[in-house]
Amino acid sequence: MAGLSVFVLSLLVGFEVISKVPATLHTPLMSAANSIHGIIVVGAMLIAASADTVLGYVLAFLASAFAAMNVVGGYVVTDRMLRMFRGRR
Amino acid sequence: MIIQLVYLAAATCFVLGLHLMNSPATARRGNLVSAAGMVAGVLATAVLIAEQNLIKPTGWAVLLAGSAVGAVLGLVSARTVRMTAMPQLVSLFNAVGGGAAALVAVDEVLRGSGGAVTVVLDVLIGAVTFTGSLLAAGKLQGLVPGRPVVFAGARALNLVLALVMLLGGGYFALVRPDPLVITAVGLAALVFGVTMVLPIGGADMPVVISLLNAFTGTAVAMAGFVIANDMLVIAGALVGASGAILTKLMADAMNRSLASILVGGFGTGDGDPSVAV
Numbered sequence: 001m002a003g004l005s006v007f008v009l010s011l012l013v014g015f016e017v018i019s020k021v022p023a024t025l026h027t028p029l030m031s032a033a034n035s036i037h038g039i040i041v042v043g044a045m046l047i048a049a050s051a052d053t054v055l056g057y058v059l060a061f062l063a064s065a066f067a068a069m070n071v072v073g074g075y076v077v078t079d080r081m082l083r084m085f086r087g088r089r
Numbered sequence: 090m091i092i093q094l095v096y097l098a099a100a101t102c103f104v105l106g107l108h109l110m111n112s113p114a115t116a117r118r119g120n121l122v123s124a125a126g127m128v129a130g131v132l133a134t135a136v137l138i139a140e141q142n143l144i145k146p147t148g149w150a151v152l153l154a155g156s157a158v159g160a161v162l163g164l165v166s167a168r169t170v171r172m173t174a175m176p177q178l179v180s181l182f183n184a185v186g187g188g189a190a191a192l193v194a195v196d197e198v199l200r201g202s203g204g205a206v207t208v209v210l211d212v213l214i215g216a217v218t219f220t221g222s223l224l225a226a227g228k229l230q231g232l233v234p235g236r237p238v239v240f241a242g243a244r245a246l247n248l249v250l251a252l253v254m255l256l257g258g259g260y261f262a263l264v265r266p267d268p269l270v271i272t273a274v275g276l277a278a279l280v281f282g283v284t285m286v287l288p289i290g291g292a293d294m295p296v297v298i299s300l301l302n303a304f305t306g307t308a309v310a311m312a313g314f315v316i317a318n319d320m321l322v323i324a325g326a327l328v329g330a331s332g333a334i335l336t337k338l339m340a341d342a343m344n345r346s347l348a349s350i351l352v353g354g355f356g357t358g359d360g361d362p363s364v365a366v
Contacts, residue, residue, distance in 0.1 A: 003314055003322055010100075010310075010323045014330025017107045023342045026335065029110045030299045031179045032120055033332050036103050037186050037302070037309045039127065039324040041156070042134045043193040046316055048152035049138035051196075057151045059196045064155030065162075066189035070182045071131075073163025075124045077170065077178055082117040084172060 028081045035074030041067035095133035096320040102126025103324050107331055130320055159185075177229035180298045183305055184222035190308035191215025191275070197315050198271055209258040211311035212271060213278045218304045220282030225298050228291050235291025237353050247284055253277040288353030296339045296350055303332025 021029055044063035051060045103126050109119025138144045144152075163182065170178045194211035227233040257274040261267065289297055306328025313321025340347045 003317070003319065006319055007310060007314075007322050007326050010326035011330040013104055014107075014306075014327040014332075015334055017104060017327070018111060018331045018334060021111050021335070021338065022113070023338075025110060025113060025116060026299075026339050026342065027176065027179075027295065028116060028120075029107075029335055030295075030302055030332070030339075031175070032107065032110050032123060033306065033328045033335065034179050034183050034186070034302050035120075035127070036107070036123055036324055037190075037306045037328045038182075039099075039103075039130060039321060040186055040189045040193065040309045040312060042130055042318065043309075043312050043316055043321060044155070044189055045131070045134045045138060045152060046318070047193060047196045048148045048155075049141070049144040051148055051151070052145065053199075055199060056196065057147060059192050059199070060148065061151045061155040063189045063192040063196070064152050065159035066185035066192070068156040068159030069163035070159075070186035070189065071127060071163070072160040073167040073178070073182045074186075075120065075127070076164060076167035077175060077182070078120045079117065080167065081175060082120060085113060085116070 024085070028078055028085065031074065031078040031081060035071060035078055038067060038071030038074050041071050043067070092133045092137050093319075095129050096318075099126040099130035099133070100320055100323040100327075102129070103327055107327065174230065176295055176298060177226040180222045180226035180229065180294075180301070183298065183302050184219050184226065187215045187218030187222060187301070187305040187308055189215075190305065190312045191219065193312040194315050195275070198266070198268055202266075205315070206262045207311045207314035208266075209262045209271065209274065211308055211315055212275045213254055213258060214304050214308040214311065216275050216278035217282040217285065218301050218308060220279045221286045221304075222282075222298065222301045224283055224286040225294050225301065228286070229294050235294075237290045238287045239353070240287075243284060243288065247281070250277045250281045250284065254281065285351075289350060290353070293343075293345065293350045296336060296343065296345070296347070299332060299336040299339050300347070303329050303336060306330075306332050 044067045047063055048060035051057050102122050106119045106123025109115040191212050194208045228235050254274055254277050257270050261270045306325050310322050310325025313325055
């Protein structure tokens with residue numbers, strides 16, 4: 001139940017937090033949100049921590065590779081977009 | 090306890106980071122704040138699994154190898170991509186994020202823990218996002234025809250897929266957690282990701298990618314429930330909700346309604362999109 005409350009409150013924060021973003025920032029903002037869901041890398045780490053079968057290790061490997069790509073690539077490409085944005089002005 | 094506090098700080102960084110993205114002047118700082126939260130969350134988790142002493146040397150090796158492969162791929166592609174190709178790269182990152190979220194639930198099923206609605210939703214949403222985002226990236230990159238692709242029997246196929254996902258998902262969550270059933274649900278969701286994006290024209294892809302981004306956020310929140318981790322729930326819900334709002338803003342900016350985009354068959358000069366291609 002506590003988890004559900006946290007979920008709903010976080011949804012409300014998410015709805016409110018980007019209410020007035022200008023159209024030029026739409027794509028960078030999408031990319032920034034994309035990096036944040038890379039937090040699933042923590043899930044991949046916890047899978048690896050408790051894996052003890054071959055299949056478990058395969059899943060942990062895939063999940064950590066996917067998630068690391070999401071996190072690292074996401075933040076770097078967002079930063080590149082925003083750097084460009086500043087240079088253009 | 091300290092780990093939980095770091096998790097809370099990380100979640101706060103994500104909210105602040107998104108907030109700073111509202112204005113061009115502070116946007117870059119916002120991204121850095123969010124990245125700092127990410128580093129803190131990852132380090133805290135590393136300390137957590139090292140302290141609990143559960144993880145075997147093989148586990149560390151697998152984790153480090155996987156992360157290294159993913160990090161290098163992400164870093165190289167993000168640094169070398171041309172400016173015009175960035176949206177499809179974001180879509181690719183979104184695909185792997187959704188895939189990772191689905192794998193967390195698959196791992197839980199393999200452990201033989203009981204069925205739960207959150208496991209089903211994690212597999213469903215993660216799988217749809219995985220193939221849907223890959224296809225969206227392919228359309229923008231020109232690997233797949235950018236025009237709306239509509240084929241005969243698409244509607245019947247979607248109906249069958251929806252039934253498998255709904256009934257199979259319900260059965261797994263509420264009646265009996267049979268691994269075969271969730272496999273069928275996952276496969277149906279993978280196919281559905283394709284049939285959902287296929288009829289949508291390339292010009293509408295940015296909006297679709299934003300929608301799939303919100304999907305991944307929701308899948309990550311579900312993964313948070315599956316492994317009982319509040320930070321995942323918070324960050325996932327945050328992305329799910331802000332991604333949904335952003336999707337609507339983007340559709341509005343293009344003078345398109347989200348519903349008409351998802352129905353598809355729009356754009357690139359096809360006279361009658363209902364004709365099979």
